[in-house]
Amino acid sequence: MIKNRLKLSLAASLLVATCSYAGTVTAPNSSNIELSGDVELKAVSEKTDTEKINKRTAEVNLNLDATLNNGIKVFTTFKAFDGVQGQTTAGADNTDDGFKTKAAYAVIPLMDGKGKVVAGLAPNNTYGTDAFDNGGEDWKLAVNVPVAKGVKVTVVSKVKNEEEADSNKGDSGMTAIRVDAKIGELMIGAKYGSGYKNKDDGKVVTNKAIDSDNTEKEIDLLTAYINGSVAGLDLGVEYIQKDVELIGVNKTIDQKGFFATIGKSFGDVTAGIAYITLEKGLKGGDDFAPGMILDGNIDSSATKDTSAIVVPLEYSIDDSLTASATYISADVQGSDATEIDFGIAYAMDDNIELSAGYGKYTIDDGDDQTNIEVAIAITF
Numbered sequence: 001m002i003k004n005r006l007k008l009s010l011a012a013s014l015l016v017a018t019c020s021y022a023g024t025v026t027a028p029n030s031s032n033i034e035l036s037g038d039v040e041l042k043a044v045s046e047k048t049d050t051e052k053i054n055k056r057t058a059e060v061n062l063n064l065d066a067t068l069n070n071g072i073k074v075f076t077t078f079k080a081f082d083g084v085q086g087q088t089t090a091g092a093d094n095t096d097d098g099f100k101t102k103a104a105y106a107v108i109p110l111m112d113g114k115g116k117v118v119a120g121l122a123p124n125n126t127y128g129t130d131a132f133d134n135g136g137e138d139w140k141l142a143v144n145v146p147v148a149k150g151v152k153v154t155v156v157s158k159v160k161n162e163e164e165a166d167s168n169k170g171d172s173g174m175t176a177i178r179v180d181a182k183i184g185e186l187m188i189g190a191k192y193g194s195g196y197k198n199k200d201d202g203k204v205v206t207n208k209a210i211d212s213d214n215t216e217k218e219i220d221l222l223t224a225y226i227n228g229s230v231a232g233l234d235l236g237v238e239y240i241q242k243d244v245e246l247i248g249v250n251k252t253i254d255q256k257g258f259f260a261t262i263g264k265s266f267g268d269v270t271a272g273i274a275y276i277t278l279e280k281g282l283k284g285g286d287d288f289a290p291g292m293i294l295d296g297n298i299d300s301s302a303t304k305d306t307s308a309i310v311v312p313l314e315y316s317i318d319d320s321l322t323a324s325a326t327y328i329s330a331d332v333q334g335s336d337a338t339e340i341d342f343g344i345a346y347a348m349d350d351n352i353e354l355s356a357g358y359g360k361y362t363i364d365d366g367d368d369q370t371n372i373e374v375a376i377a378i379t380f
Contacts, residue, residue, distance in 0.1 A: 032066070033066045034064075034065045034066075036063045037061050037062040038060075038061050039059070039060050040058070045371075045372065046369065046371060047369065047371075048367040049367045058082045059080070059082075061102070062077070062078045063076065063077050064078075072108050072109070073107045074106050075103055075104075075106075075107070075122075077101075077104075078099070079101075080099050081098055082098060101121065103137060104120050105118060105119060105120025105121055105122040110143075114145075115144050115146060116144050117141075117143050117144075118141070119141050119142075120140075121137055122137060122138070122140050122142075123135070123137045124136055127223070128189060128191075128238040129237075129285075131257070131259035131284060131285055131288050132257050132282070132283075132284065132285050133285045133287070134287075135285075135287050136286070138159060138160050138173070139159050139160075139161055140157065141157050141158075142154060142155065142158075150182040151179065151181045152181075153178070154177070154178050155175075155177050157173070157174075159171055159173035160173060167200070169200045170198060170200070170201050171198075172196065172199070173195055174194065174195030174196075174219070174221070175193065176191055177191070177193075178192075185230070186226060187225075187228055188225070188226050190222075190224040191223050191224075192222050193219075195219045195221065196218055197216070198215065198216045201215075201216045202247065203216065203247065203249055215246050215247065215248075217244050217246060219242060219243070221240070222241045223238065223240040224238070224239050226238075233262055234261075234262065235262055236261040237259070237260045238257075239257070241255070241256050242254075242256075243255075244281075254280060255278075255279060255281055255282035256278075257277060257279065257282045259277075261273070269313070270312075270313070270316075271311075272311070273309065273310070274310040274311075274312075275307070275308070276288075276298070276308050278298070278299065278305060278307070280300065280305075281301055281302045283300070290328055290339075291328050291341050291361070292341045292359035292371050293341075293361040293369050298332070299333075305331075306331060308329065308330035308331070311326065311327045312324070312326045313325045319347075320348070321344070322344070322345045323342075323344050324343045324345075325343075326341040327340055328341075332363060335363050335365050336363070336364045337361065337363035337364070338361070339359060340360050341358065341360075342358050342359075343356065343357035343373075353376070353377045355373070355374075355376075355377070356373065357373040358373075359371040359373075
């Protein structure tokens with residue numbers, strides 16, 4: 001529950017409509033083929049001290065999934081979106097025509113279904129908590145096998161085809177091994193990975209300074225997590241360490257991060273507290289959203305750390321009406337910041353939810369921001 005409350009939207013959506021549909025057809029070598037999708041339309045408003053932004057976005061996702069007679073499953077997702085989103089997603093130089101393949105991969109069962117192989121363009125599932133993990137999708141090959149009761153080992157190699165070159169020049173990727181174990185109601189895991197970014201691009205120097213974003217890097221990653229419940233408390237803890245070597249300049253950056261959350265339900269009230277710290281340019285996860293405004297942009301810089309304390313509160317007025325509030329106190333790269341959010345959600349039935357939210361963000365030596373959100377979500 002606490003984790004869910006940490007996932008609030010960044011933009012103030014004046015209207016959000018989401019529709020899903022599904023159907024089934026058959027093919028001779030398939031036991032089942034499913035067609036599904038969703039449509040999302042948004043009108044967005046953001047107001048800061050210096051400007052007010054109003055914009056609209058549109059997105060359509062189409063999923064075509066198949067289960068073959070031999071148990072292999074194939075998943076594909078195609079995304080169509082407007083030009084504004086394309087520019088926002090891929091950068092100002094993006095030439096995307098508004099159509100993207102988000103997923104095209106196969107899952108092959110192993111050991112009577114106890115293990116599996118995943119191959120193709122697959123989504124990046126969150127490992128541990130969402131505090132440091134990034135979303136999106138990569139070309140990958142992963143093998144997952146059980147080694148003991150409740151213990152699985154996964155080896156995965158992935159690459160993000162950023163430059164569309166067969167040599168992978170300019171691309172980013174990683175090979176990792178991870179271990180996950182279930183002990184009672186707790187999940188415990190650790191992962192080690194060795195990777196690269198901007199492969200074979202060397203270093204870029206601007207005005208005699210290193211452009212660290214575009215310099216070729218070698219990366220060693222270590223992360224460990226604990227998630228689950230103990231004595232009625234919902235727990236989440238994760239530690240991450242990244243050693244980033246800038247190729248050609250004899251410089252290594254040691255990035256570290258720590259996240260912890262604890263929560264508990266008291267009848268109709270759910271309350272908790274969370275803490276995050278990021279050092280030496282480590283960025284928060286793409287899906288990590290402690291508040292409506294202070295979301296995945298919670299990053300540190302090479303010289304200034306970032307930390308935040310998040311206190312979410314949720315009250316179930318009845319089976320269909322829920323009120324929430326979130327308080328955030330943060331030190332964002334040396335500037336004190338505060339955010340207060342209020343929200344209410346009404347479930348008309350199992351398929352339709354109406355919600356409204358208000359968020360106010362203030363920061364020293366920066367732009368304050370106010371967001372208002374009214375939304376309708378329809379799923380079927």
